[in-house]
Amino acid sequence: xxxxxxxxxxxxxxxxxxxxxxxxxxxxxxxxxxxxxxxxxxxxxxxxxxxxxxxxxxxxxxxxxxxxxxxxxxxxxxxxxxxxxxxxxxxxxxxxxxxxxxxxxxxxxxxxxxxxxxxxxxxxxxxxxxxxxxxxxxxxxxxxxxxxxxxxxxxxxxxxxxxxxxxxxxxxxxxxxxxxxxxxxxxxxxxxxxxxxxxxxxxxxxxxxxxxxxxxxxxxxxxxxxxxxxxxxxxxxxxxxxxxxxxxxxxxxxxxxxxxxxxxxxxxxxxxxxxxxxxxxxxxxxxxxxxxxxxxxxxxxxx
Amino acid sequence: xxxxxxxxxxxxxxxxxxxxxxxxxxxxxxxxxxxxxxxxxxxxxxxxxxxxxxxxxxxxxxxxxxxxxxxxxxxxxxxxxxxxxxxxxxxxxxxxxxxxxxxxxxxxxxxxxxxxxxxxxxxxxxxxxxxxxxxxxxxxxxxxxxxxxxxxxxxxxxxxxxxxxxxxxxxxxxxxxxxxxxxxxxxxxxxxxxxxxxxxxxxxxxxxxxxxxxxxxxxxxxxxxxxxxxxxxxxxxxxxxxxx
Numbered sequence: 116x117x118x119x120x121x122x123x124x125x126x127x128x129x130x131x132x133x134x135x136x137x138x139x140x141x142x143x144x145x146x147x148x149x150x151x152x153x154x155x156x157x158x159x160x161x162x163x164x165x166x167x168x169x170x171x172x173x174x175x176x177x178x179x180x181x182x183x184x185x186x187x188x189x190x191x192x193x194x195x196x197x198x199x200x201x202x203x204x205x206x207x208x209x210x211x212x213x214x215x216x217x218x219x220x221x222x223x224x225x226x227x228x229x230x231x232x233x234x235x236x237x238x239x240x241x242x243x244x245x246x247x248x249x250x251x252x253x254x255x256x257x258x259x260x261x262x263x264x265x266x267x268x269x270x271x272x273x274x275x276x277x278x279x280x281x282x283x284x285x286x287x288x289x290x291x292x293x294x295x296x297x298x299x300x301x302x303x304x305x306x307x308x309x310x311x312x313x314x315x316x317x318x319x320x321x322x323x324x325x326x327x328x329x330x331x332x333x334x335x336x337x338x339x340x341x342x343x344x345x346x347x348x349x350x351x352x353x354x355x356x357x358x359x360x361x362x363x364x365x366x367x368x369x370x371x372x373x374x375x376x377x378x379x380x381x382x383x384x385x386x387x388x389x390x391x392x393x394x395x396x397x398x399x400x401x402x403x404x405x406x407x408x409x410x411x412x413x414x415x416x417x418x
Numbered sequence: 419x420x421x422x423x424x425x426x427x428x429x430x431x432x433x434x435x436x437x438x439x440x441x442x443x444x445x446x447x448x449x450x451x452x453x454x455x456x457x458x459x460x461x462x463x464x465x466x467x468x469x470x471x472x473x474x475x476x477x478x479x480x481x482x483x484x485x486x487x488x489x490x491x492x493x494x495x496x497x498x499x500x501x502x503x504x505x506x507x508x509x510x511x512x513x514x515x516x517x518x519x520x521x522x523x524x525x526x527x528x529x530x531x532x533x534x535x536x537x538x539x540x541x542x543x544x545x546x547x548x549x550x551x552x553x554x555x556x557x558x559x560x561x562x563x564x565x566x567x568x569x570x571x572x573x574x575x576x577x578x579x580x581x582x583x584x585x586x587x588x589x590x591x592x593x594x595x596x597x598x599x600x601x602x603x604x605x606x607x608x609x610x611x612x613x614x615x616x617x618x619x620x621x622x623x624x625x626x627x628x629x630x631x632x633x634x635x636x637x638x639x640x641x642x643x644x645x646x647x648x649x650x651x652x653x654x655x656x657x658x659x660x661x662x
Contacts, residue, residue: 165509184511192509197502202432207425214421215512258510 116143118262118293119164124173126159133159134170135317141262146284146294148308150301150400152410152417156317157297158195161264164295165192178261188216191260191292193251195267201240205231205250208239209257216258229253229283245276252283256292263287266297270415281307299415301400311400315408315417328403333358335398338369338379340390350386354378422520430524436493440485441532444478448536452544464605470544472631473603475536479559480598480624482532486525487566488587492574494521496583499574505662514661522567529563550633558630558641562623565644568651569619575659598624616640619647 119141126134134156141147149157162168164175166186178189199208209222226235229249234242242250248268255263265284269277284307288294298304304311305325313320313328321328329335346367348360356378357371369379376395383390401411410417430437451457457469464473495518498504507514540546549555570587577583597615598604604612604625615621622640629636 167508187509187511194502194505194509197506197509199506200429200498200501200503202429203425207428211421211425212510215507215510217511254506255509 117141118143118178119147119295120174120176121160121164122174124160124163124175125171126156126163126168127171133317134163137173137312137314137317137319139312139319139322141293141295142310143293144288144291145309146288146296146307148304148311149295149297149314150299150304150308150311150404151314152299152412153415155314155417157299157314158266160314161192161266161295161297162194165190165264167192188218188258189261191255191258191263193255193263193265193268195270197251198247199239199250201238203239204236205239205242206235208250209253212254213257218259219257220259222257225253225257228286230279243276245272245279248272248276248280249283252280252287256287260292262293262295264295264297268296268298269300269303277303299412301404301412305400313404313407315410320407325400328400328407329398332398332402332406333372335372336370336375337396337398338371338375338394339396340367340379340393341365342367342383342388342390344388346383346386346388350382351379354382419516419520422516423523426517426520426524427527430528436490437528440482440490440528441535443485444482444532445535445539447481448474448478448540449543452540452546458544464603467632469603470540470546472546472628473599475540475546476624476627476631477598477600478536479533479627480562480620481595481600482536483529483563484566484591484595484620486529486532487563487570488573488591489584491521491525491567491570492577492587493580493584495571495574496577497580499660499662500580502662508661518571525567526563533559547631549631551630551635554636555627555630558623558626558636558644561641561644561648562626565619565623565647565651568648568655571655571659572651575655594618594620597621617643619643619651 117140121140122138124134124137125132137156137160149160151157159168163170164177166182177186181189205226206222209225213219213222226232229252231246231249231253234246239247239250252265252268255265269280272280281303284294284296296304296307308325310322310324311328312322321331342365348362351357351360351369354371356373356375357369359370361368369375380390405411451474452470457474460466460468467473498517504514504517507517537548541548569590573587573590574583577586597611597618598620599607604615604621607615616639622643626636626640626644
């Protein structure tokens, strides 16, 4: 079942289309990633989905066409740069937000769930960045939503806090909440998302599973090793799995796909050559993004 | 709604600086300045009244109200907007408008408490008479306070940053307080200055408080200026207020 349908969405600020003909659908129960560099139009897109902005054209249908208060009852949203009053305590925030919904989950159980049980009497301003994000997620979930939109959730968190947050998201999905995850972290998208909409300059570049996106690149693997004896590159080039061989002194770098590693080691063994420092690198979403857009994302910015 | 008012009240109490300033400063000034012997003597320039009969208490009431209305209220709202508190609320089924209402209720409660303390303690310590027309006094107080809150909301709506909001409020506050008679009683002002003051937001509020404190009816012109201030500032604030 489709819980979100976006078709031909466009939104203009001044004279620039920040969202330019974006279409995608989100299926019930999946984690759907909206991935792209800063300024790609990700946040504007999900703000239109959440009913916080009105699109210039195109259609957004959430949960069969809910809007206004009815939509907000069923859609949990955690936005970037939305804080709480510094002096508000964790339990007060959840208790207050729970009162905004007709149906809500037990705030105390939720505090437990996001791992803030020992911080329930701590003021928002005294929480660490990771704790603030977990409270933020809890606030998005307190209305017992069917869909949760989580925008740039782990930006600014240290690696451990980021991993904890990822685990939390996986638990939430296991409870049956459909999640739209906005991110510029390739690793995050690759680890969490079932499907990803790759967005660049307001347009959808591709929609696919992480594996699907990666498989669109020609050479998906790189094998690196050193050889001590003599080896003719032509032997490797002749292999059907190999797409390129690059040699720098005794270091050899072979790119290709399929069962590349097995093909290479078999050939080397046949030629009586023993490889040293053998390494295999799989292509990542980074490579896919680079191949599809010609840009690299560094700290969220496309270059 | 009740929960929101309660939560906002708790937050107020956790940051008592603003409260202490808004309540204690006017109270301290009233009790302290009221000791000055001249202020306790009937003065011919003041139409035979003593300064502590209604001029000083009314000025301190105004000071308490406008401290809340022009610095605390816009400062809090602009900070909420800047931090994204209002933006977050707009993702829930409850409109951030309710947060604004909760803020107004709390600010009003504090202004009422401050005024009650001023009336009561001034009566006990300096023998200031209680307001002579209590109902009219209460009506003037509510209308005048509402008009000042309107001005405060307009500042919150237009202030570019959270830090700028209370600053803009203070800059507006001092000339308006001057025209209201904070430093020179309106009786002693040149006619032209007093007449200009009649058409500005704060002086009519001050004069109407004094009139009803003395047991007289407020001037119609002053009521009209207060109502007009409320309508204009409230309307503009509603037009220009940004939730994010």
